[in-house]
Amino acid sequence: MKDYDDTISFLGQWGVFQQIVFFLLCASILPNGFGAFSIVFLNDIPSHHCAVPEVNLSKDWRNAIIPIEVVNGKQELSRCSRYRLDVVRNLSAQGFIPGRDVNLTDLEQEGCVDGWSYSRDIYQSTIVSEFDLVCSDQWKQPFTSTVYFLGVLVGSFFSGQLSDRFGRKPVFFTTMALQTIFTFVQMFSPSWTVFSILLFISGLGQSSNYVAAFVLGSEMLTGKVRVLFSSLGVCLCFAIGYMMLPLFAYFLRDWKSLLLAISLPGLLYIPLWWFIPESPRWLLSQGRVEEAEAIVRKAAKKNKVEAPRVIFEDYIAHAYETKTDSKEQNNVFDLLRTKNIRNTTVILCLLMFTMSSGYFGLSLNTSRLHANPYISCFLSAAVEVPAYISSWLALRYLPRRLSLVSILMLGGMSLYFIQLVPQSLSDMAVALEMLGKFDFTIGSALMLAYTAELYPTVLRNTAAGTCNAASRVGSCIAPFLLQLGVYFKYLPYIILGTLSVVSAFAALFLPESFGRPLPQTIQQMHKRESMKCPFITRKENSKAVVFFESRL
Known part of the structure; x- marks a missing residue:
């Protein structure tokens, strides 16, 4: 069967259609930027x-x-x-x-x-002062952040499977609506319990629409534009939204006003439904060739190019077979069914867990940079801009496996060296910590693109959601990991550094995807010679291919 990228090559890579998809999906990431860390200001403890x-x-x-x-x-x-x-x-x-x-x-x-x-020196009010989350109820303050990240974890896990089953577009807009509506409703919470429940539901959509937008853009864009979108596009928009957060929080120091400010922009994205189409790749994977052709023909009209009389000629012959197979839906267990896919999935989950633990741990620990929390937040966000530019360059020119191993080793070593810095050189310790944040930010951006490149269309969003859920486990434990510093100041850095080094060695066993087209089917994932992990024998791998070919 002809590769999808080759089939739609007549569209070009940067026509009007691609520009609309690129910029609208990137714009949809902005609320994720200022929503992801809003809990830092909403849940802060005033004197x-x-x-x-x-x-x-x-x-x-x-x-x-x-x-x-x-x-x-x-x-x-x-x-x-x-x-x-x-x-x-x-x-x-x-x-x-x-x-x-x-x-x-x-x-x-x-x-x-x-x-x-x-005290009202910094905040007019937070949920801590609103619901008195202090003294005997102080445990509720860090637990509030955990509730939020648990919502993100659950949403990341299930949204990927729902997206692979029902489509990228419906899940994208549903999760965006969840995030917007329940962030707004939180303002009317009569108690901490109600606030936490609404916060959990809001978390369900917070990362889910980010992953859905990422996969949707990765499947509709091709070539260098896809690399640009999956690295600089979505990540820089997240960083811009992140940098906007302290600006909102500085002028709106009441927690209800801040919630209103970060929820209203979601209403601006309602018209996107009529401009962002469903992924043709996903439609083809479901045997819906006519719908996929209709979208591509509209794209050709926007780009002012002539489409072939039959665009997906090779797919039509397999349409009935694909529709029949689609009745047996793929699910998360397909990520563990054979040794090849299982080992790839486990290693990717480990890497995502490490990246997220380091990213959120160091992000939440940046208060030492400056006594003013607004400046601290801005500095933490600003360091992500050069990190995302570096991730784009790495995706453009370097093999994925080499990039990840190098980043993890550098990040781990920088955290190890913090304990060797004398107290008189505190600025150097902060610089090493920011270098670690820089590396984990690059790694997080690379992992999203790498995961999308490794898995076939029928499993891509399930894999992205599952790996993203593993990363959210890391974000859930990050606040508690920082508390270990009470017993030994450098213990959090040692743990994060060790995780990084172990993950770097695990990354050596991942397959390479640099310069290769996105796989459409599970057979294509198995047939690639480079997709075999070193500890998978040829005999075992061939059995896996036969098994999946019998299903597909």
């Missing part, structure tokens, strides 16, 4: 201490009623206790002066029975 009601207290006692504690070598007001109000009122009425007439360490303390007073 706080126990509220003191308006009672008759002297100025000295009002200033002294909150105990002083030493935290990380610094003195600060206690966040969860105060001296007993009735005792303090009695001492104040008698004219006693704290510290002179009364030893404060002898006074009994109580919890924040009247609530908390939150």
Whole structure:
């Protein structure tokens, strides 16, 4: 059967049709950029201490009623206790002066029975101040981020399979609607529990529409334009959206206003339904040749080129067979059915897990760059721009396997070296940490393109969704991984560095896809000599091919 890219080569690579698909799909990624890390501002903990009601207290006692504690070598007001109000009122009425007439360490303390007073120096409000996620309920604050990433994980896992079954376009717009609607509805949450449920549903669409847009563009674009889209296009738009987030958060310091600002842009993408078509590759994989031809003919009309009388002539002969086979739908278990595909899937999931753990771990740890969280967030986003440009160059000129191994080794070594930097050279430690973030960002961009290139059309979105789900497991544990620094400052860096080095060796067993057309069927994936892992024997591989050919 003639290769799809060769079949539609008469369209060219950069006509009006390709330009519309390229820019509209890239634009759809912007909300993912400022939505992915919005939880950093929504869920941040403002400075706080126990509220003191308006009672008759002297100025000295009002200033002294909150105990002083030493935290990380610094003195600060206690966040969860105060001296007993009735005792303090009695001492104040008698004219006693704290510290002179009364030893404060002898006074009994109580919890924040009247609530908390939150600083408004940085935020007007966050969900922490709205729902009092402090002291005995402080566990809810990090768990909120985990709930969000769990939603992203579940959405990534199931959206890929739904996309391979029902089409790229419906899943793309459905997940975009989920993200937009439930981000908006979160503003009306009456409690933390309701907010968390809505946040989970919003997370279902957050990464799912990103993957759907990525696969949709990768299948409709060809040649160098496809490489440009899958590296610079979607990734730079994500970084631009990421850099817009601190700008929104700086001017909208109330959590409800911020949610409104990041949800409304989703309404602008409703008209995209009439401009973005379904993937012809997917339609062909389902035996729907007439629909695929209709889309390509419209594309030819937009590009002002003449289409052949029969575009997919080779596919028509197989249409009935494909339609019959489509009744037996492919699913996630096909990613594990043979040793060749299973080993490729397991290694890719390991790499995605490592990349995501490093990316989110270092992104959430950038507060040390600057005391101002808005500047910290912008710097963390800005470092991604040169990273994505580097990923585009790597995809354009370098083999995938060599690129991944080099990036993982460099990222792992930079994290190992942080513990060797003396405290007097703190800027060098930050530079090494940003180098690690730079490498993990490049690797994350490469992995999306690499995964799409390795799997056939009938499994491509399932594979992308499954690997993306593995990466979201890494994002879920990243906040807890950072907490290990309480026991040993450099332990998170050592763990992430070790993961990187182990993943680099695992990547050596992946097949190469550089310069090869996207596989259409599972047979094509198996027939490529370079697709065989070193530990798969020729006999085992030939059996796998026969098995799948009997199904297809």
